Amino acid sequence: MKSSDHIARLDTARRYHGLAAACLVLTLLPHALQAQEPATPQWRPALHFSPAEHWMNDPNGPFFLDGTYHLFYQYNPAGMVWGPMSWGHATSTDLLHWHEESVAIRSTPNEDIFSGTVVYDSQNRSGLGSNATPPLLAFHTSVFHGDPAHPDDTQAQSLSYSLDGGAHWQAYEHNPILTLEPESRQFRDPSVVWYPQGQCWIMTTVVADAQLVKFYRSTDLLHWSFLSDFQPSGYRKPGMLWEMPLLIPLSLDGNPHDPRWVMIVSVNPWSIAGGSGVQYFVGRFDGTRFTPDALPPDGSDPSAYAWLDHGADQYATIRFDNTGTEAPLLIGWMNNWDYASALPTAPWRGQATLPVQLDLKTVDGRPTLTQTPTPTYEALIRRQGIAAFADRDLGPNQTWRAPMGGDVLDVRVTLHRGDATRAGIAVRQSPDGRTATVISYDFTSGNLTLDRSRSGEVGFSPRFSLVHIAHLSAPGGVLSLHVVVDRNSVELFANRGTLRMTDLVFPPAGSDRMSLFSNGGHTYFTGIRISAPAR
Numbered sequence: 001m002k003s004s005d006h007i008a009r010l011d012t013a014r015r016y017h018g019l020a021a022a023c024l025v026l027t028l029l030p031h032a033l034q035a036q037e038p039a040t041p042q043w044r045p046a047l048h049f050s051p052a053e054h055w056m057n058d059p060n061g062p063f064f065l066d067g068t069y070h071l072f073y074q075y076n077p078a079g080m081v082w083g084p085m086s087w088g089h090a091t092s093t094d095l096l097h098w099h100e101e102s103v104a105i106r107s108t109p110n111e112d113i114f115s116g117t118v119v120y121d122s123q124n125r126s127g128l129g130s131n132a133t134p135p136l137l138a139f140h141t142s143v144f145h146g147d148p149a150h151p152d153d154t155q156a157q158s159l160s161y162s163l164d165g166g167a168h169w170q171a172y173e174h175n176p177i178l179t180l181e182p183e184s185r186q187f188r189d190p191s192v193v194w195y196p197q198g199q200c201w202i203m204t205t206v207v208a209d210a211q212l213v214k215f216y217r218s219t220d221l222l223h224w225s226f227l228s229d230f231q232p233s234g235y236r237k238p239g240m241l242w243e244m245p246l247l248i249p250l251s252l253d254g255n256p257h258d259p260r261w262v263m264i265v266s267v268n269p270w271s272i273a274g275g276s277g278v279q280y281f282v283g284r285f286d287g288t289r290f291t292p293d294a295l296p297p298d299g300s301d302p303s304a305y306a307w308l309d310h311g312a313d314q315y316a317t318i319r320f321d322n323t324g325t326e327a328p329l330l331i332g333w334m335n336n337w338d339y340a341s342a343l344p345t346a347p348w349r350g351q352a353t354l355p356v357q358l359d360l361k362t363v364d365g366r367p368t369l370t371q372t373p374t375p376t377y378e379a380l381i382r383r384q385g386i387a388a389f390a391d392r393d394l395g396p397n398q399t400w401r402a403p404m405g406g407d408v409l410d411v412r413v414t415l416h417r418g419d420a421t422r423a424g425i426a427v428r429q430s431p432d433g434r435t436a437t438v439i440s441y442d443f444t445s446g447n448l449t450l451d452r453s454r455s456g457e458v459g460f461s462p463r464f465s466l467v468h469i470a471h472l473s474a475p476g477g478v479l480s481l482h483v484v485v486d487r488n489s490v491e492l493f494a495n496r497g498t499l500r501m502t503d504l505v506f507p508p509a510g511s512d513r514m515s516l517f518s519n520g521g522h523t524y525f526t527g528i529r530i531s532a533p534a535r
Contacts, residue, residue, distance in 0.1 A: 037080070037346035043488035043506055044345075046408045047377075047533065048334060049090055049098040049352040055080055056350030057340070058244060058316035059331050060087055061118030061138055063166075064323045069095055070166050071331065071352065072138075074115060077103055080349050081341050085112045087140070089166070094376040095329075095355045105138065105160050105169050110147050114155065115244060116140030117191045118166075119201070119221065120322040126221040128161045128172070136162040137221055138169060139203070141188040142176055154183040157190045157205060159222070178205070178216065178224050186210070189244045191318070192221070198287045202227075204245040206265070211235065211242045213265065215290070228289045230263065232281070234298030240270045244316045247285065248328055250360040252367055260360060260367060261285035263292070266316050268337050270302060274465045275338030276315045278308035282360070282367040293367065303471075308369060310470035311450060311501035312336050313489070314353055327357040329374060334489060334502060339461035344506055345488070353502055354484055354491055363498050364473055370497040373484065381410050381531045389528040394423070394518035402530060405429075405512045409485040410531040417443045417477030418522030427485045428455065428505060429513040437490050437505050441472075441479050448472045448479075448494055448501075456507035472499045480527075485514075 044050065055076040062071045068091050075088030089104040105113045116139045121129065129135030142158040144150040156176035160169040180187045186208040195202045195217075203216040203224060215227040246264040263281045271277025283292035296304035308317060309332075317332035332353040335343070343349050356371040363370075392400050407428070415423050424440030426433075437455040441448050452458065453466040472479070472494055482493040492501040516525050 039347060040345050042407075042509055044348075045351050045486045045488055047096060047484065047486045048354060048489065049092075050348050050350065051075065051088055051090075052100055053347040054078065054349070055082060056088060056333075056348070056352075057082065057335065058115045058333050059318050059352055060115050060140070061321070062318060062329075062331055063118045063120060063136070063321040065120060065136070065165060068093055068165075069320065070118070071098070072104055072118070073333075073352070075103065077106075080346070085114055085143075087113055087138070094380070095374055096377060096380055101167070104166070105140065110145050112143040112145070114141035114143055115189045115316065116157075117318065118321055119192050121221060122322075125219065126161070129163050133163050136166050138162070139177075139190040139192055141190065151183060153185050155185060155187045156180075156183065157187075157203075172222075174222075177222060178203075180207070186241075191244070191246050193247050193249075195285075195287060200287075202247060202285075202287075204247050204263075206242045206245050208241040208243055211237070211240060213242065213245045213263065213290070215288070217287075227287075230290045232292065232295050235295075237270050241268045242266070243268065244318060246317065246319055247290065248319060248358070249285075250328070250358070252360050253362055254359075260293075261290060262360065262369065263290055264308060264317060268315070271312075272302045272305075272307045272310055272470070273312040273336075273468045275312065275336040275463065277312075277336075278314055278317045278332065280306050280308055280369060282306070282369075306368070308332075308371070309500045309502050310448075311468050311492070311503040312338075312465050313504045314500075314502045317353075320355070327359055329355055329357055330371070331355045332502075334504060336463075336465075338463035338465070342461040342464075343504070344457055344460045351489075356497075356500075359497075361498075368498060371500050372493060372497040373482075380533055384531050384533045386529050386531045389530070392516060392525040392528065393418075393522060394516060394525065395522050396420070397517075397519055399515050399517045400525075401513060401515045402528075404530055404532065405514050406532040407485070407487045407507075407512050408533060409483075409514065410529075410533055411481075411483040411485065411514060412527060412529040413481055413516065413525050414527045415441060415474075415479045415481065416524040416526060417474070418524060419520075420518045420523040421520030423516075423518040423523035423525075424449075425481060425483065425514065425516055427483060427490060427514045428507040428511045429515060430508065430511045431513060435507055435511045437503070437507075439481065439483065439490075439492055439501075441474065443474065443477060446471050446473055448492075448499065450490065450492060450501045450503055452490075452503055452505050455505040456511065458506075468501060468503065470499055470501065 157178035159172040268276035429436035
């Protein structure tokens with residue numbers, strides 16, 4: 001984890017503009033800026049969005065409209081490291097094949113455009129469009145520089161709007177629409193959700209270094225009144241930032257008579273896998289306050305809390321707006337602030353996670369978020385074809401090498417314990433077996449492990465964590481694994497999405513094999529399905 005001093009210096013780097021930012025980031029991250037970095041097409045993702053070039057971090061304001069998904073994201077159009085932030089833009093009809101559009105909302109010498117959300121104002125309650133042409137409203141954080149109305153580097157919430165489906169945006173003339181008094185350098189990341197019981201919108205923002213979520217209310221999306229704060233008692237950690245707050249309504253176990261609200265926050269550092277990650281709280285929202293159902297005792301370590309992802313590479317997760325009554329769709333940044341500026345990819349640095357649909361189910365007696373790939377992803381897998389293999393009974397220390405492989409794979413298998421102590425799957429494996437990303441389950445301890453220590457290039461940063469472990473029950477000794485393998489990532493969905501692990505990997509050329517293994521006894525593998533989804 002980063003020290004609090006490092007966090008303070010990194011946050012300062014994020015606030016500075018232009019040359020000052022570049023100089024400070026170069027001081028903090030000596031390996032971040034490399035002229036003429038060699039291109040790495042072998043690690044360009046096939047199933048995940050990445051910009052053609054330059055730096056990307058948080059996804060912003062995703063929405064669905066007229067058959068098209070829109071994704072915005074924090075983007076430096078001029079460099080490979082975090083810098084003056086604009087909103088990049090990409091579109092897709094299936095959440096898998098993306099077309100990069102022109103930069104949507106550009107920074108200026110006086111204003112950076114930080115993260116936020118987009119709302120489709122279908123009834124034109126803001127008055128910024130018309131009933132015939134309802135506006136899209138982008139709520140984002142403005143970071144001011146050299147503005148006489150705001151102290152340098154202070155943050156406030158602003159609004160841009162589009163009348164042509166998101167192709168072009170203009171700033172609201174009365175920006176900013178929401179500030180703190182006194183103004184703050186840590187007030188950011190607006191997220192807006194409709195609250196039907198109150199016939200109003202609810203905005204969540206954070207005061208990042210105070211680990212504080214602030215709630216606001218509006219009926220016209222322009223004028224906002226304060227409601228309440230959310231900050232779990234005994235939870236504050238020195239140097240930790242809260243970012244990208246997200247409030248989502250979900251029914252527990254599909255029961256409309258048991259409505260819950262889920263508060264998702266991205267934390268940096270102190271995540272379950274080290275560095276940055278995504279945490280969530282399940283509770284109730286009464287239109288004014290969010291109250292979590294339960295909290296761990298004061299002083300608990302990260303393992304006592306609920307995490308959206310137990311791997312190292314998911315952050316700044318956000319929901320798609322205007323998708324109708326279907327399950328909420330989420331997408332995140334596949335990276336970690338511990339080593340984001342050192343990733344060995346070029347000419348781009350940064351990408352999105354696989355979009356997933358969200359549900360809330362009772363698991364081991366407590367409400368738990370489950371995540372599964374979207375229906376459009378599943379349709380792609382069916383179209384590409386699925387190879388089914390006979391069930392396998394592997395004895396002690398036996399391995400089955402699949403007759404098909406590739407650098408982009410969808411793998412599904414169920415493990416049934418015989419008398420084995422440990423079993424699992426190796427992907428992105430080299431022909432000699434020396435390189436692989438290994439997913440294993442310890443039937444004795446109940447721990448699921450994703451090990452990327454031999455996955456390929458791992459030495460680009462000392463903070464690139466190698467092994468990630470999470471406890472997961474396997475009732476009756478049965479565990480289902482769904483692994484999405486891309487050219488530079490492995491995403492694991494275990495027990496139908498009850499637990500998720502997302503990790504970047506950088507394997508050498510030719511590491512395109514996969515295998516199943518059993519240690520210490522017999523394991524029965526059923527439902528072996530492999531697909532090689534093409535771009």
